[in-house]
Amino acid sequence: MAMDMRALYYVALPSDMTEDMYQETVKANENNLNQNFALIARKLEEMEERLSALE
Secondary structure: OOOOOOOOOOOOOOOOOHHHHHHHHHHHHHHHHHHHHHHHHHHHHHHHHHHHEEE
């Protein structure tokens, strides 16, 4: 059984930026992290369903 994996969204680490640029980067990173967690949760649910079917 092959596991379908896709790339997660990139999370950037800010360097020397203005305060506005920093805030925008933080918001973008939070959005990307939320999408990453949603993908991981969905994959875990799929795996749980497969394991339940095997029991």
